[in-house]
Amino acid sequence: MAKAIMLQGTSSHVGKSIVTTALCRIFFQDGYGVVPFKAQNMALNSYVTKTGGEMGRAQVAQAEAAGLAPSVEMNPVLLKPTGNSCSQVIVMGRPVGTMSAQEYHNGYSMRALTTIKECLHNLQQRYDVIVVEGAGSPAEVNLKANDIVNMRVAKMVPAPVLLVADIDRGGALASVVGTLELLDPDERELVKGIVINKFRGDIKLLEPALQFLEQKTGKPVVGVIPYMERMGIDDEDSVSLDDKQDSGSREIEIAVMRLPKISNFTDFDALAAEEDVTVRYVRQGEMIGQPDLIILPGSKNTIEDLLYLQQHGYDKAIAGLAKTGTPVVGICGGYQMLGREIQDPEHTESDRDRIEGIGLLDTITIFAAEKITHQVTANVTNQGFLGLNYNEKGLTGYEIHMGRTQFLTPVQPAFEITGRSGQPAASPDGVVRKDGLVMGTYIHGIFDNNRYRRAVIDALRVRKGLNPLTVFRDVQAEKEESYNQLANIVRKSLNMDLIYQILGDQ
């Protein structure tokens, strides 16, 4: 039977996910069979497992840190907000419907608890340590009755809890004391320590505050973790996307349209980490400017996001720039938008039956109720995007979509899908427009393919009269390195003896 430890926060975005990831790697380094768990996640930045199940990305990073292949048991419930206070509810990797917040909290969430219990039970049988993550704050007294992710889970496991507070924003002391005050006595009893996260400054100045906290609450401060710059580790939700800094001013500028319902924004992280690339998110009201490439990202609600582009004149701006030679890439929802029309006869995403697309590709997309979620492998043969003549076998990525795209005239596909969820496949994917300036694809994560990413960037360089760069980055190896670095920092910052003692007391 596994031992467990749970990270809960004084509010969202205090850094629970990253501390959970760090603990997963620390226990992994120390030789334990460790597994992450978060009962319910709310995020549009999802991932597709080997068997085609959808789950939150933070648990994927945690699984990788734990040396495991991600599986939906680690995050049995995923809520993907679609707009109008509704979410698509994913249970064990598959969508079970779109529900309003009311329907979910007052009717459905408690039913999901049985699944959550089963997953926990299975993981407890198979691993030595479970690192459980909560969500938001456990002290939302109005939501507590239907909570399936914080204290109810802690009691179910049962797991000792570390309460994480963000000191960077200020108010950390009050939020720790206040959170503990609002918990029921048995819940408060489960909290075994406090973690101060995102600290910058002089620790000497903080020390009296730590003593105060220990005296006031009777709980030990388990550690103070320094503020860490982004370490190339996947974030949980689009709150973090808005915190992302554009990556400086480098030779190649890629403008990514910041759609209100952007999904899978991790598609662009590997581009942003290139030394010669700036990824600039074009937020509402901002100009697109004169980038070297425009990317329309994936979207949980293609029609609403296309309407957003139209309302702000971005559709015309993109079409205008494409006309004067700026290359455009659309990924998944962005690919759908680039076509002539999108139809949603069953209203799977919005109330509209149809909407006119940006019209850069000769395609039409029709939404179907059945969702396609697969990890894919793909080949690319003579891909002429940006005038390249690019060939590579065994590219990897994943598909998450309800829409099916048809070609109105014969087109040059962008990729050839050769495998889906481990089964052989043979189907064309996407389009490269004849002039090589516009490309659409359903494959998320396509720029995580190291050689392909570099080829596209180098083609952009050549268009600008710059020489190609002779660099090769292995983003997967870099990620591994980031988990180790993270673990080193957190190990130094936390009293690991105390954490092992808390684990051992179970």
Ligand SMILES: NC(=O)CC[C@H](N)C(=O)O
């Ligand atoms: N991941 C995406 O971009 C999804 C696009 C669109 N919402 C669909 O389901 O087809």
